[in-house]
Amino acid sequence: MPDSVGELGEFGLIGAVTARLPQGPDVLLGPGDDSAVVAAPDGRVVVTTDLLVENRHFRRDWSAAADVGHKAAAQNLSDIEAMGARPTSLVVGLGVPADLPVSWAVELSAGLGEEAALVGASVVGGDVVRSPLVVVSVTALGTLAGAAPVLRSGARAGDVVALCGRLGWAEAGYQVLSRGFRTPRAVVEAHRRPAVPYGAGAEAAGLGATAMCDVSDGLLGDLGHVATASGVLIDVSPSLLVVAEPLREVASALGADPLAWVLTGGDDNALVATFPADVELPERWTVIGSVSAGSGVTVGGAEYDQPAGHDHFAGS
Ligand SMILES: Nc1ncnc2c1ncn2[C@@H]1O[C@H](COP(=O)(O)OP(=O)(O)O)[C@@H](O)[C@H]1O
Numbered sequence: 299m300p301d302s303v304g305e306l307g308e309f310g311l312i313g314a315v316t317a318r319l320p321q322g323p324d325v326l327l328g329p330g331d332d333s334a335v336v337a338a339p340d341g342r343v344v345v346t347t348d349l350l351v352e353n354r355h356f357r358r359d360w361s362a363a364a365d366v367g368h369k370a371a372a373q374n375l376s377d378i379e380a381m382g383a384r385p386t387s388l389v390v391g392l393g394v395p396a397d398l399p400v401s402w403a404v405e406l407s408a409g410l411g412e413e414a415a416l417v418g419a420s421v422v423g424g425d426v427v428r429s430p431l432v433v434v435s436v437t438a439l440g441t442l443a444g445a446a447p448v449l450r451s452g453a454r455a456g457d458v459v460a461l462c463g464r465l466g467w468a469e470a471g472y473q474v475l476s477r478g479f480r481t482p483r484a485v486v487e488a489h490r491r492p493a494v495p496y497g498a499g500a501e502a503a504g505l506g507a508t509a510m511c512d513v514s515d516g517l518l519g520d521l522g523h524v525a526t527a528s529g530v531l532i533d534v535s536p537s538l539l540v541v542a543e544p545l546r547e548v549a550s551a552l553g554a555d556p557l558a559w560v561l562t563g564g565d566d567n568a569l570v571a572t573f574p575a576d577v578e579l580p581e582r583w584t585v586i587g588s589v590s591a592g593s594g595v596t597v598g599g600a601e602y603d604q605p606a607g608h609d610h611f612a613g614s
Pocket residue numbers: 347348377514515
């Protein structure tokens with residue numbers, strides 16, 4: 299097989315990336331025709347899209363191709379989870395330079411398929427195009443299986459705020475990678491591949507979550523969207539947040555504040571939801587704050603005076 303995608307050509311590349319994509323039970327027709335066909339017995343489709351651009355979301359010298367595939371899938375699958383839905387399928391728009399090794403594109407595609415398979419979802423189609431940088435545009439479809447979607451707008455005064463998943467890990471990884479280090483491995487891996495708490499979205503919906511979103515830009519920033527959409531004040535209690543040991547270790551080596559990474563670091567794709575106060579939460583959900591009348595997000599009752607999370611156009 300030729301080494302570069304340019305030598306292989308468009309249709310050779312499509313053949314190579316679709317060769318190893320297992321198809322799950324929701325797929326009626328997978329890759330190969332003009333469109334795919336996916337079952338939606340519920341009569342509604344949950345759909346979301348997120349774009350990953352080389353050097354903005356990942357670097358090829360920091361992440362392997364499979365890591366980028368896992369990340370691109372995870373970032374979209376977590377948005378489906380955040381509606382209280384179950385992901386069923388992904389379609390992938392892939393822009394690649396002509397000199398990209400074929401193996402890189404194939405491993406990226408395999409990473410997408412493997413991450414999707416963690417929730418029983420499948421890559422059902424896509425597109426390839428020549429591009430000066432690697433660009434991965436993923437659209438995810440999901441099903442609510444008869445349930446109501448959990449919106450950002452449903453939080454009510456008196457609710458509790460609960461978190462499922464890790465926060466601050468990817469930011470710690472980004473900080474060490476930015477300084478040319480490759481360890482601690484756990485945080486570097488967290489930057490490369492988010493650990494989405496699959497199934498927790500539908501679980502939260504079943505427990506009566508009133509509002510939910512995934513934390514892609516940073517906890518305070520994303521809770522800000524919930525507070526605004528719901529017309530409430532959300533307070534996060536810093537004493538209820540876990541600052542894991544690897545974060546403390548990295549922060550002390552870099553002279554940084556690990557709590558700031560937990561509060562504002564992006565890329566972890568945890569789920570945060572509000573629930574009526576009498577909810578009984580499974581172990582993987584932790585109460586981290588409360589909802590009251592008012593507006594905005596506070597930390598321990600006080601305004602937070604640093605940027606609340608990632609903004610692609612901040613400082614531009
Ligand atoms: N270019 C766009 N055209 C239409 N809707 C968009 C566009 N970009 C973002 N949105 C919508 O705005 C909302 C917020 O987007 P974003 O912050 O990217 O959400 P998320 O963090 O869940 O990916 C989403 O509902 C998204 O679909």
